[in-house]
Amino acid sequence: MPALINGEPAQDITVKVTYTKDGATKLGTGADHKGDKPGQDNTVKVTVQILxxxxxxxxxxDADQVMTGKAGDKIDWKLNSDGKLELNVPKHYVLGDNKNNPDFNNFPDRFSDPDQTYKVYVKHAKELVSAATHEGDSNYYRRITRAITQNVPGQKSTTITDSIIFTRNGVKDEVTGDVTYGKWTLATTDKEGQPLDSFKQMDFATKGYKVTITNGQGKQNLIQLLF
Structure with a gap:
């Protein structure tokens, strides 16, 4: 097309070129435009929803695992060493019971229209809390101490102490912070290594004296005068 016509410059020229691939009759209807939505965003998504x-x-x-792309395109899932989808399990959770979950391990290879959602179940992670690392915490560690003070006339007072220790472990829910405690168990043993579940008997009888023993609850026991 000449730019000079009859010795004069031609008027501005506007040229529009439209390409139509073989087999497509209208935009968005041919196989080459599968999923096209003229005038709309053609992006679709697959969501792995965590329950x-x-x-x-x-x-x-904020735990959804979302992939976006065009309908018909391959989904670039991240796979684990077993060739299965590597799920983004949220912190403080572990995979739950998905045995009867039809969505689990049936994730699509390609995007499709409309959007798709697949469910994955998780449960709270649990942490064992050991009494061995919580000696100062009365929820896990209890020391019962018995102090016996002997007051013999004419002698200096003497105090004898002994103790029994009980411990228990706990299981902490990492999501809620709640702790479920186990049973109290003895942590004190005698010389033979056997659990010591009570204070040993002691003889306070003293010749020539009547002995009165008062425990922590105010109860008194009398030991008769010995000759």
């Missing part, structure tokens, strides 16, 4: 089994299948906030 908390320990709290009535509540959705775990």
């Amino acid at each position: 908390d089994q320990d709290e009535d299948d509540k959705i775990v906030t």
Whole structure:
């Protein structure tokens, strides 16, 4: 097309070129435009939704695993060493019971229209809390001490102490922080290594004296005068 016509510059020229691939009749209808939505965003998504089994299948906030792409395109999942989808299990959770979950391990290879959502169940992680590392915490460690003071006339007072220790472990819910405690068990043993579950008997009888023993509850025992 010449730019000079009859010795004069031509008027501005606007050229529009439209390409239509063989087999496509209208935009968005041919196989080459599968999923096209003229005038709209053609992005679709697949969502792996994380549900908390320990709290009535509540959705775990900000834990969705979302992939986006065009309908028909391959989904670039990150796979683990077993060739299965590597799930982004939220911190303080572990995988729950998905044995009867039809979505589990049936994630699609390609995007499709409309958007798709797949469910995965998780449960709260549990942490064992050992009494061995919580000696100063009365929730896990209890020392019962008996102090016996002997007051013999004309002699200096003497005090004898002994103790029995009980411990228990706990299991902490890493999501809620709640602790479930186990049973108290004896942590004190005698010379033979046997559990010591009570204070040993002691003889306070003193010749020529009547002995009165008062325990922590105010009870008194009398030992008769010995000759």
